[in-house]
Amino acid sequence: MSRILHLLWLSIWRSSLQWWSRRSFLITIVIGRAVTPLLGLIVWSAALPGDSAVATYYVVLLAVQLMTVSFEHHTLSNGIYAGNLGGELLAPKPVVIGYLGENLALRLWHLVFGMPLIVLAAALVGISVEWPAVAMAIPAILVAAALRFVFTYALALSALWTERAHGVVGFGETLIFLLGGTAAPLGILSEPLRSIGQALPFWSMLGMPAEVAAGTLHGSAIVAAYFVQLGWLAAGTALVVGVWRVGVRRFTALGG
Amino acid sequence: MLRLLRLFGALFSMSLRRQLAFRADLVFELLLTVVALVSSVAALGMVYSRTSTLGGWHAGQAVALLGTFQIVSGLRAAFVEPNIQWLDEQVRDGRFDPMLVQPAPTIFLASLSSCSPLALAEVILGFGVVFVGVRQSAETPSVMAIVIWLVLLLAATAIMWASRVLVAAVVFWALALTLDVVYDSIWQFARYPVDVYRRPLRLAMTYVLPIAVLSSIPASTLVRNANALAIPVVGGIAVAACVLAQQVWRLGLRRYTSATS
Numbered sequence: 020m021s022r023i024l025h026l027l028w029l030s031i032w033r034s035s036l037q038w039w040s041r042r043s044f045l046i047t048i049v050i051g052r053a054v055t056p057l058l059g060l061i062v063w064s065a066a067l068p069g070d071s072a073v074a075t076y077y078v079v080l081l082a083v084q085l086m087t088v089s090f091e092h093h094t095l096s097n098g099i100y101a102g103n104l105g106g107e108l109l110a111p112k113p114v115v116i117g118y119l120g121e122n123l124a125l126r127l128w129h130l131v132f133g134m135p136l137i138v139l140a141a142a143l144v145g146i147s148v149e150w151p152a153v154a155m156a157i158p159a160i161l162v163a164a165a166l167r168f169v170f171t172y173a174l175a176l177s178a179l180w181t182e183r184a185h186g187v188v189g190f191g192e193t194l195i196f197l198l199g200g201t202a203a204p205l206g207i208l209s210e211p212l213r214s215i216g217q218a219l220p221f222w223s224m225l226g227m228p229a230e231v232a233a234g235t236l237h238g239s240a241i242v243a244a245y246f247v248q249l250g251w252l253a254a255g256t257a258l259v260v261g262v263w264r265v266g267v268r269r270f271t272a273l274g275g
Numbered sequence: 276m277l278r279l280l281r282l283f284g285a286l287f288s289m290s291l292r293r294q295l296a297f298r299a300d301l302v303f304e305l306l307l308t309v310v311a312l313v314s315s316v317a318a319l320g321m322v323y324s325r326t327s328t329l330g331g332w333h334a335g336q337a338v339a340l341l342g343t344f345q346i347v348s349g350l351r352a353a354f355v356e357p358n359i360q361w362l363d364e365q366v367r368d369g370r371f372d373p374m375l376v377q378p379a380p381t382i383f384l385a386s387l388s389s390c391s392p393l394a395l396a397e398v399i400l401g402f403g404v405v406f407v408g409v410r411q412s413a414e415t416p417s418v419m420a421i422v423i424w425l426v427l428l429l430a431a432t433a434i435m436w437a438s439r440v441l442v443a444a445v446v447f448w449a450l451a452l453t454l455d456v457v458y459d460s461i462w463q464f465a466r467y468p469v470d471v472y473r474r475p476l477r478l479a480m481t482y483v484l485p486i487a488v489l490s491s492i493p494a495s496t497l498v499r500n501a502n503a504l505a506i507p508v509v510g511g512i513a514v515a516a517c518v519l520a521q522q523v524w525r526l527g528l529r530r531y532t533s534a535t536s
Contacts, residue, residue: 043451047454047455051457054460058464067325197318201317
């Protein structure tokens, strides 16, 4: 276990340095990832003027979005298309370590470069967060980050079957946008939309931690949301293991 | 000009035949386009489930605006992006060189030489969304309003092309700087009426960045108040943007010294 953790740490460190050397491009990606929560903030602030809860939710959502970004369609899928997977299968370490390390490094840089945006948005709309709520949201953010990685990783593995892996992941991201709490905070939607949205995995990846941190979710609702989140993480992990096992059997390395 | 149009037609035909050869991809792309559009309309529906107006725009008007945005976005995805998104890589690795010796303007070859006809599905669906939006609106647009909207749509397309070329041309001065993602991000602001944004942002999107002319102004003439004065104003902006893009492109080409020796 300590060897795996050491390898993961080395992967994070190496990817962090690699991405630091491409920081101007990285900043543009951060802007790209920040734009949908910011648009949500602007549109919903115009739709419900004076509703500080919605403004707070979207600023927190921006932070959660930057801490949970996943680019496995670029790292894993493109690696499969380029024929890199063959070499990785021979290396004496689990293939996922490298991609997980890069994912964590990217999230770290997203948070660092996105922090001015978060602070600026918070200052402009005047958010009010309660620190106990933020503390309660930290485990939810960690599980959401894991769940989003597992979800994107599973979709990115479609590169073993099709050349449209980017489209498959794009489809998944559309679902996260629509049902995950970016298009609208699920808490303000009417029933049964709200309950259906909260039971699906997309809200657990993004909107749920934001609602906990913003203080719009209380008591037993938080406990129930945690159970749903952990359930989806277990299901997602089982799915990704299954997809990997089936996919790697049909993988025929590219190149000669 | 006629020669360029013929060349454009031939290249479009070639691209269309290439895409139709992969039918599973065709179905998948169409499915993705429909899902993305349904998602955009649903997101707008969620907003209007809690309010009757957004920046003074009613639901039907905002749907018509979204459709207008989809049309221009579809034209961008079909004709401009399949070429211009590779410009920075082509300049970096020297693949840009062959374009300079071909018997057609380089700006044309770099920005319009191949296309993705499947993306035109977004344009067709966009017209459908505009139709739905107009049906939902209280007032039926006059024939004149529809004509003005179509002219403004053309002008918006020209502005889209010029602004995209301007952003891509940055590569001639800063090889490592890729602004595609930033352009995409700013582009998303045209999904909603420009009146939604607060004053400094709204002014910037009207007078500095061409966001308002991409969707808000054309849609406004169709479903709010048809104003023929918009034609010379937006048309003038379109002509100025195209001239600026060509001048900047020429200046960029003068700086270009090839990636190879």
